[in-house]
Amino acid sequence: MGKSLLFVVLGLLGACQLAPEHIRPALPTEAGYPTEYSIDQVGSQAAHQLNWHEVFVDPKLEVLVETALVNNRDMQVAVLRIDEARAAYRIQHASRLPSVSGTAGAQRGRTSIAASGVNAGVAESYTAGFAIPAFELDFWGRVHNLSESALRNYLATVEAARAFQLSLARDVALTYLATLEAEERIALAERTVQARSDQLRIAHRRLDAGVTSELEFRQAETLLTQAQAEMAGLRLTHAQTNNLLTVLIGGPLGDDLPMPHALANQVGVSALSAGLPSNLLESRPDIRASEESLIAARANIGAARAAFFPSIQLTGNTGYASTELDALIGEDGRAWTFGPSINLPIFDFGRRRASLDVAKAREHIAVARYEQTVQTAFREVADALAGRRYLAAQVAAQERGVVAQRRLSELAQKRYSEGVVRYLEVLDAERSLFAAEQALLQVRRIEAGNHVALYIALGGNPPKVQ
Numbered sequence: 109m110g111k112s113l114l115f116v117v118l119g120l121l122g123a124c125q126l127a128p129e130h131i132r133p134a135l136p137t138e139a140g141y142p143t144e145y146s147i148d149q150v151g152s153q154a155a156h157q158l159n160w161h162e163v164f165v166d167p168k169l170e171v172l173v174e175t176a177l178v179n180n181r182d183m184q185v186a187v188l189r190i191d192e193a194r195a196a197y198r199i200q201h202a203s204r205l206p207s208v209s210g211t212a213g214a215q216r217g218r219t220s221i222a223a224s225g226v227n228a229g230v231a232e233s234y235t236a237g238f239a240i241p242a243f244e245l246d247f248w249g250r251v252h253n254l255s256e257s258a259l260r261n262y263l264a265t266v267e268a269a270r271a272f273q274l275s276l277a278r279d280v281a282l283t284y285l286a287t288l289e290a291e292e293r294i295a296l297a298e299r300t301v302q303a304r305s306d307q308l309r310i311a312h313r314r315l316d317a318g319v320t321s322e323l324e325f326r327q328a329e330t331l332l333t334q335a336q337a338e339m340a341g342l343r344l345t346h347a348q349t350n351n352l353l354t355v356l357i358g359g360p361l362g363d364d365l366p367m368p369h370a371l372a373n374q375v376g377v378s379a380l381s382a383g384l385p386s387n388l389l390e391s392r393p394d395i396r397a398s399e400e401s402l403i404a405a406r407a408n409i410g411a412a413r414a415a416f417f418p419s420i421q422l423t424g425n426t427g428y429a430s431t432e433l434d435a436l437i438g439e440d441g442r443a444w445t446f447g448p449s450i451n452l453p454i455f456d457f458g459r460r461r462a463s464l465d466v467a468k469a470r471e472h473i474a475v476a477r478y479e480q481t482v483q484t485a486f487r488e489v490a491d492a493l494a495g496r497r498y499l500a501a502q503v504a505a506q507e508r509g510v511v512a513q514r515r516l517s518e519l520a521q522k523r524y525s526e527g528v529v530r531y532l533e534v535l536d537a538e539r540s541l542f543a544a545e546q547a548l549l550q551v552r553r554i555e556a557g558n559h560v561a562l563y564i565a566l567g568g569n570p571p572k573v574q
Contacts (some may be wrong), residue, residue: 155566167366179358193265200258226367250414255296260404267397289553290346297339324531374556490564
């Protein structure tokens with residue numbers, strides 16, 4: 109038995125490797141990001157080296173993301189899939205080693221005279237020992253490759269869960285920023301409605317006094333109703349984004365959340381290093397998950413190729429056998445059996461060839477999905493880098509536009525009170541000012557959201573769950 113065990117070990121160690129060598133596909137993108145907006149800022153850092161709170165300073169946002177990572181139902185499914193894949197790998201890995209089982213049996217029966225040639229009697233037999241069921245000698249690496257495939261699928265599931273963490277953190281952050289935008293725009297609309305209500309009362313008094321016409325009064329009324337309609341739409345948007353946020357965090361929003369920061373103060377560290385597209389291969393968990401799936405597909409090719417070669421299985425048992433229970437254990441009752449069996453494939457109507465073709469096709473699919481994942485990551489980073497450069501300029505321009513529009517509105521009001529212009533000019537100036545202020549809040553939300561997108565696209569880290 110000792111020599112047989114040695115042969116088994118040597119057979120396992122000397123198994124052939126029929127799976128294709130894993131070579132990472134060539135980068136299906138440019139070597140660098142577009143130069144006009146990818147120049148790193150001085151003192152910039154890689155996203156994966158920064159913690160979430162170093163980049164996003166809003167304490168309420170951090171609490172919401174932490175809550176989502178624990179309570180979100182899709183996140184729970186992703187974590188449970190890790191457990192499922194781990195168990196599947198353990199099952200497959202166990203097949204690389206022989207299983208041992210204890211056996212015991214007892215038989216009692218009567219033999220006839222015709223069958224035994226002697227007088228009929230009662231026969232008894234007892235057995236006890238250990239058995240090794242059919243164990244495959246993995247000369248061609250079939251079992252090894254199946255185990256490798258299960259391991260890579262498990263690792264891919266782990267990386268996919270991390271990728272989902274980042275995706276969930278991004279969705280929570282963007283929804284939260286949309287909620288903040290709606291709240292600030294509602295506050296602006298409420299102030300505008302209040303101011304225009306005051307203007308309408310003044311216009312009504314002037315109409316009663318005969319100082320102004322009904323046309324100007326109706327124009328002031330129109331200005332008020334436009335602001336009221338805008339406020340109602342913003343409140344609807346705020347309710348819908350809150351509902352979405354509730355689903356993302358996995359439950360109702362608490363009442364004891366920290367006070368939020370304003371939209372203009374959402375960004376902490378802004379100098380994130382873009383690096384090179386090749387850096388994404390290590391920093392992005394979705395790319396790592398795709399690569400693990402590709403390795404698994406190549407291991408399956410090795411298993412499919414091994415099916416063309418003979419398979420050798422060993423069976424054996426050792427123990428005791430006796431016709432008397434009292435004499436079961438002892439040197440006289442010792443018994444053992446050991447024997448190999450070989451299965452040589454001859455003709456199966458092309459089944460093994462078709463299985464190999466399936467495995468190769470799945471490898472090609474895995475390569476395409478890997479390249480697609482890399483290209484998507486490249487585009488996400490490039491888009492966010494473009495946003496980092498141009499959105500800041502857009503916000504600054506919009507701020508200057510609001511200042512100019514506010515001054516224009518003040519001048520229009522003054523000229524109208526002096527009787528120089530008609531109220532229509534005031535109406536246009538007020539409407540343009542309100543639109544410019546709303547647009548400023550919107551572009552600030554877009555800039556903050558772009559910062560979130562850049563951090564996630566570069567493979568940043570979600571908040572640590574306590």
